[in-house]
Structure formats: C-alpha cells, structure tokens
Amino acid sequence: MSRESAGPESVVSESVAHAIRAALLTADPRTKCFAARDVARRWRRGELAFAFDVAMPDRPAWPDKPELLPPNRMPKRGKFGSVRARIALWHSLAHIEFVAIDLALDMAGRFGGEMDEEFVSDFLSVAADEALHFALLARKLESLGSHYGALPAHAGLWEAAHGTRADVAARLAVVPMVLEARGLDVTPATLERVEAAGDAHGAKILARILDDEIRHVRFGTKHFLKIAEGLGKAPESLWKYLVGTHFRGTLKPPFNDSARLAAGLSRDFYTNVAS
Structure with a gap:
C-alpha cells in the first residue's frame, strides 16, 4: 500500500x-x-x-x-x-x-x-x-x-504476541505464518459447513475473510523473507528454528497448500515440522 x-x-x-x-x-x-x-x-x-x-x-x-x-x-x-x-x-x-x-x-x-x-x-x-x-x-x-x-x-x-515481543522475526514466524496460516487451512471446511446449512450470508463473510487472510499471511511472509535475507540465513531453516523456539502448539495437517502457496508459504516451510 x-x-x-x-x-x-x-x-x-x-x-x-x-x-x-x-x-x-x-x-x-x-x-x-x-x-x-x-x-x-x-x-x-x-x-x-x-x-x-x-x-x-x-x-x-x-x-x-x-x-x-x-x-x-x-x-x-x-x-x-x-x-x-x-x-x-x-x-x-x-x-x-x-x-x-x-x-x-x-x-x-x-x-x-x-x-x-x-x-x-x-x-x-x-x-x-x-x-x-x-x-x-x-x-x-x-x-x-x-x-x-x-x-x-x-x-x-495474545500469548503468541507477548512471547515474541522482543523479536520481529519470531513474531512474523508465529503470528502470520503459523496462526493466520492455520486460518487458511480451517476456513474452507467451515465455509462448506455454513453453505450446507443454507447460510449464504455467513458463507459470504467467510469467503471475504479467507481472501483477506491470504494477503495477510503474504505480508508476514514477505517481511520475514527480507529479514532472513538480511541475516544471510535460509528462510525455511530460520522459520523452523523460531517456530520450534517460540510456538507452544503443534502444526497439524491437513494444510490448504494452494492458499498457503498463494501467501508465499511453500511446503518447504512446514512439511517436516507438522505432527
């Protein structure tokens, strides 16, 4: 913008x-x-x-x-x-x-x-x-x-924000690239359930949110890649280290690979860390 x-x-x-x-x-x-x-x-x-x-x-x-x-x-x-x-x-x-x-x-x-x-x-x-x-x-x-x-x-x-308050790379790795990316995985199934229940208005809201969240994750990924480049580190390795250090939960499939890829998150980031 x-x-x-x-x-x-x-x-x-x-x-x-x-x-x-x-x-x-x-x-x-x-x-x-x-x-x-x-x-x-x-x-x-x-x-x-x-x-x-x-x-x-x-x-x-x-x-x-x-x-x-x-x-x-x-x-x-x-x-x-x-x-x-x-x-x-x-x-x-x-x-x-x-x-x-x-x-x-x-x-x-x-x-x-x-x-x-x-x-x-x-x-x-x-x-x-x-x-x-x-x-x-x-x-x-x-x-x-x-x-x-x-x-x-x-x-x-809010815990993810508080726990990464001293490190912008960690914040980007955990909030947009894990928590918001998880929304890309679960929202389509929720949207289908809402549509099946005949709630066209609710489905329209969820479709709007999904489209926007792809862009949000893309912003996080873009700035994370810049930081990794500045540090001279492979972004996938840096992301895995930061997620392992700062994220308390687990990354669970299934993943919305197409939406994640549209947001700049290739499977190289998350495949080997998923439980």
Whole structure:
C-alpha cells in the first residue's frame, strides 16, 4: 500500500506510534474498530509521522466481556445445526478477529521503527481489515439474537504476541505464518459447513475473510523473507528454528497448500515440522 503525502501546507503533529498506542488502549470493541481503521486511514494519507516515540503496552485494553478462559475450559459447541452452536461458532470467529486487530496494530507499532514504512503500511492495512471482519461478525451475531461478549472466549490468542515481543522475526514466524496460516487451512471446511446449512450470508463473510487472510499471511511472509535475507540465513531453516523456539502448539495437517502457496508459504516451510 502506497502512502500519500499530507501536502506542503499540512503539519504532521502526531506520531504513528502514538496513534497506534491509543487504538491498542481502546477497550470497547466498536470504538477499537473505528480507531484501527482511522489510524490506517490517517497513515495512508500522510497525516501521521514515521516516528516511534512511545512504547506499546504489554497488553491491549479489552472489554470486561467476553470472559477469557484457558483452551481446556472452553465449552463444546455442539452440532452446527442448532442455533446455540451457530452462535458459538460466530462468537469464536468474532473473538479471533477482535484479537487480530490488536495483533496487527502491535506488529506495526512495536516493530515499525526497526523495519520501514512499507512494514507499517502493510500491518495497519491488516488491522483495518481485521476491524472490518470483526464488524461483519458482530453484526452476524446480532442477527442471531446474540452479541460479542455473550459467551466465554479463548484466553491464549495474545500469548503468541507477548512471547515474541522482543523479536520481529519470531513474531512474523508465529503470528502470520503459523496462526493466520492455520486460518487458511480451517476456513474452507467451515465455509462448506455454513453453505450446507443454507447460510449464504455467513458463507459470504467467510469467503471475504479467507481472501483477506491470504494477503495477510503474504505480508508476514514477505517481511520475514527480507529479514532472513538480511541475516544471510535460509528462510525455511530460520522459520523452523523460531517456530520450534517460540510456538507452544503443534502444526497439524491437513494444510490448504494452494492458499498457503498463494501467501508465499511453500511446503518447504512446514512439511517436516507438522505432527
């Protein structure tokens, strides 16, 4: 994404880091969506300075609800045909997208200073996409008579960010190239199940998310490859080392090889590390 000039008469008075920090410290989901998209828009228009004069928070601000639980305490969704199970699915997806807003904002704000303007542009555009995804899913929940925060949610999604807060290569390896890439694997099956249930609107939302997530993983892969090249290391070997060091989970097939390849992730990266 190219960045426009603010114009010769414009005064750029706020740093991009300050604007990102403010968005991260916004707890209300709807307001955070607006804040994330506003930061991306102002950056694209050249209204924010490429300066990193404030630190990112260790943890973003989140609403009181949903209640955050460890993965092993999350309730089972049940069969998709029931309204309860459908609400549980959309709520889970909404929570993933909500945390993804913060993951993208933190990526740009925490590491933008050591990377470059293209890096900031890419991940602020990701944050704006995730905000749109969350808004679509929140409205979907409302159409089913529920809302975001009505059910408990997975507490572990931010752990990958916190554990890689000191190393941009590790963050790229784990968040876009493992966690978001996993979305490329599982979303098509979910989309088929939603279509089979006759939910054309829900299928359209998932198709939009899948298309965007390919681009998000591609951004992560692109910047990871640049880092590996700068270090003089083979990207596949570096990625495997960083994933082995920083990722607590396991990489499980089946993989959506075509979507991963479209995102720049060849099988050379993940075949031998899959369990």
